[in-house]
Amino acid sequence: MTLRLRPGRLAGLALPLLVACTPGPRAVDALPKDAGPRTSQLAQMKDANDALDAQAARRAAAPAAVPARPLVTGIGFSQVASQPGHTLNQRRLMAMRAARLDAMRDLAEQVHGLRLDARTTVRDAAAVNDQIAGVVSGTIRGARLLRVTPKGEDSYEVEIALDADAVGYIVKAARQR
Structure with missing residues (x-):
């Protein structure tokens, strides 16, 4: 028994067959010599999709690199106009320094804690x-x-x-005092 297909139907049957193939040998290499241009195009698309699937599988299998995120961040602000200095550039540099010190204070509050003193006077x-x-x-x-x-x-x-190591070192050093 000989199975004869019309060229238009061959492309319709080749797509589901190519999609069902497991990754392995290339589809282009498995094509018969008398394959039509549409079948060759489908085989090339299948090979390209298999390559993308293999890349995605390798990426999924590889351990994800976790970026080192800072454990504690501090933010500081400062105004330029309120800084001492003879020139605008001097005041800008002083404002950056003051903002950095404010950020350091913010970090110190988070690592060492903040001591609060409160007094309230109530009358009548x-x-x-x-x-x-x-x-x-x-x-x-x-x-x-x-x-x-x-x-x-x-x-x-x-x-x-x-980072976490620096916080651990600071807390350890503070406890030893």
């Missing part, structure tokens, strides 16, 4: 005086400068970070 069932003071004391080592960003015309934002 109404708060007359309410004072809150926060004090942070600690050492920050190994902070990395992530970015310095001008904010508007007159201020800077600085972001710094500590």
